[in-house]
Amino acid sequence: MHLSLEHLLAVRDGEATADAAGHAASCPECGAEIERLRTIQRGLAALPEDRPEQDFWPGVRAALAAHRNRRHWLAAGWAAAGLAAAFTLTIGVRGGLEAWHEAKLSRETGELVAASQQLEQQLRTYGSAGRVVSGRTAGTIVQIEDRIALVDAQLSRAGSDRVPSQDVLSLWQERVRLLDALVSVQTSRTAYVGL
Amino acid sequence: MALNFFEPATVLHLGEPRGATTRPAQTTIVDELVLARAKAGNEAAFETLYRHFEAPVYTLARRLTRTPHDAEDVLQETFLEVLRSIGRFRGDGSFAGWIRKVTASKALMRLRTQRSRVPEEELSEELADAIAADRNHGVTPIATAPERLDLEAALARLPNTARAVIWLHDVEGYSHDEIAAMVGKTASFSKSQLARAHARLREMLEPTSEGPCT
Ligand SMILES: [Zn+2]
Numbered sequence: 001m002h003l004s005l006e007h008l009l010a011v012r013d014g015e016a017t018a019d020a021a022g023h024a025a026s027c028p029e030c031g032a033e034i035e036r037l038r039t040i041q042r043g044l045a046a047l048p049e050d051r052p053e054q055d056f057w058p059g060v061r062a063a064l065a066a067h068r069n070r071r072h073w074l075a076a077g078w079a080a081a082g083l084a085a086a087f088t089l090t091i092g093v094r095g096g097l098e099a100w101h102e103a104k105l106s107r108e109t110g111e112l113v114a115a116s117q118q119l120e121q122q123l124r125t126y127g128s129a130g131r132v133v134s135g136r137t138a139g140t141i142v143q144i145e146d147r148i149a150l151v152d153a154q155l156s157r158a159g160s161d162r163v164p165s166q167d168v169l170s171l172w173q174e175r176v177r178l179l180d181a182l183v184s185v186q187t188s189r190t191a192y193v194g195l
Numbered sequence: 196m197a198l199n200f201f202e203p204a205t206v207l208h209l210g211e212p213r214g215a216t217t218r219p220a221q222t223t224i225v226d227e228l229v230l231a232r233a234k235a236g237n238e239a240a241f242e243t244l245y246r247h248f249e250a251p252v253y254t255l256a257r258r259l260t261r262t263p264h265d266a267e268d269v270l271q272e273t274f275l276e277v278l279r280s281i282g283r284f285r286g287d288g289s290f291a292g293w294i295r296k297v298t299a300s301k302a303l304m305r306l307r308t309q310r311s312r313v314p315e316e317e318l319s320e321e322l323a324d325a326i327a328a329d330r331n332h333g334v335t336p337i338a339t340a341p342e343r344l345d346l347e348a349a350l351a352r353l354p355n356t357a358r359a360v361i362w363l364h365d366v367e368g369y370s371h372d373e374i375a376a377m378v379g380k381t382a383s384f385s386k387s388q389l390a391r392a393h394a395r396l397r398e399m400l401e402p403t404s405e406g407p408c409t
Contacts (some may be wrong), residue, residue, distance in 0.1 A: 005390040021203045040396060043346045050254045052267055060274045061238070062284050146275045 003030050012037045055074035062144065062153035098110035100112060109164040123186060144182045151175045234282050241278050248274075248291070252298050258362045259302035261309070261355070262325040269301045277303070299363060303377060306355045326328035349399040353392055360385055 003011065003020055010016040011033050013023040024030045151174050158168050199393035223367060225247070249270070256269035277297055284293060356378070363369045363377070364385070371385040378385070 001237065005394055006386055009386070009389055009393065035395060040393065040400075044350065044362070045366045047258075047347055047350075049250050050257045050266075051250050052253045052270060053263070054267075056267060056271050056274075057242060057249075060271055060278070061241070062240070063271070063275050064278055098239075112257070143276075146272060146279070150271050150275065 002027065003033075007038060008033050012041075057125070058157070059150060059153045062156065063149035066149045085195060105164050105166070105169055109169050109172055112169070112176050115176045116172065116179060119183055120177065122183050136165055139184065140185055144185065148175060148182070151178065190193045204402075228283075228288075230281075230290060233278070234284070236282075244278070245274055248294050251291075252294060255295060255298050255367070256302050258366075259299065259359050260305055265302075265309075267303055269298060269305060272301050273298045293368065299367070299377060305360060306359065309355075345400060346396075349396050351368070352399060353395055357388050357392035358393060360388040361396075364389050391407075 003023055006022070007016060007020045008030060009078050011021055015114070024034060079129075155168065155171050155175070158165070158171065164172075200238070225244075229240050229243050231243055252273055253266055253270045256266035256273070257263065260266050260269060275292065277294055282292065350362075359378070360374055363374050364371065369377070371382040371389075373383040375382045
């Protein structure tokens with residue numbers, strides 16, 4: 001009887017039992033299968049390297065800087081308001097559908113900014129309680145904070161337009177989602193949240 | 196400093212025993228001075244490290260996750276974590292190996308949290324078709340493409356776990372025990388996923404042939 005795929009892989013990887021290795025050495029068909037598995041492995045390893053289409057260094061650098069001022073967006077207070085300041089008062093100058101769309105984007109973004117502020121307020125309350133945090137929970141908190149810092153870096157680059165774009169709206173949605181996760185972690189002390 | 200981070204093709208020889216020697220990043224040497232400066236918080240050194248590792252980190256993230264967007268997020272999260280905690284990197288094991296581990300763990304976390312949201316098989320198929328169409332400028336699928344593109348499209352079609360396991364094991368050189376620890380399963384789970392991945396690849400690459408000898 002020939003070797004199963006799992007055994008063939010074990011032989012290829014030098015991890016097989018003596019029996020399996022013995023069979024592979026004397027069976028041309030299994031030998032050919034193992035060779036085929038090696039060819040696939042080489043083919044995978046030879047796939048070309050990929051590069052991101054845009055440069056993400058500026059965002060990473062900005063997020064790092066934000067981290068250096070630890071908990072910047074909590075300590076400073078109303079970080080959401082600061083990020084949102086550029087487009088809070090947008091009234092469509094143009095008429096018709098475009099103005100309606102702009103007003104809708106502004107309103108939706110405004111709602112998300114308000115939600116952000118509320119969540120930040122909650123976090124300041126929990127943060128000052130000074131409770132002990134387990135290592136695992138601390139790791140989760142830092143991960144979420146990292147992602148918020150990345151979103152904030154993108155927002156501060158995108159925030160100069162008078163009217164928020166769809167991208168900006170999406171960033172605010174992401175920000176609220178992350179803050180919400182952070183509040184859950186803080187309140188429930190669960191290390192795992194569905195990010 | 197020439198850095199051949201992920202030149203795995205050159206280190207995977209026929210019949211070479213598996214294990215640490217096949218792990219591409221271990222061939223990488225990071226300039227100790229750059230590392231020391233980065234540990235001291237030097238921003239120019241941070242950027243140097245970013246530029247060095249940008250492509251290999253992105254590539255690994257791209258292979259493990261579903262979309263370029265996922266890979267971009269993993270890239271940023273990885274560098275943020277690595278550079279933020281670089282002061283604690285003690286240098287046992289290579290720096291490249293550490294970065295790779297962080298990348299893999301961020302990517303796997305992303306797969307875990309996405310699992311409940313999208314039926315993965317459908318999305319993988321869709322993605323694979325998109326890749327094939329893109330590479331062939333939307334004209335002819337797979338048949339006329341070079342062989343490695345077939346393999347890339349087939350890889351993208353694999354279910355998430357099988358794809359991650361075959362990549363981490365066959366290309367990155369992680370052992371089944373190491374993969375088991377990373378995905379929170381057993382080594383035999385990793386072995387069966389590897390076999391599953393190879394079986395599926397074979398179906399996709401040689402649709403007319405019989406399965407492996409049984
Ligand atoms: Zn046989």
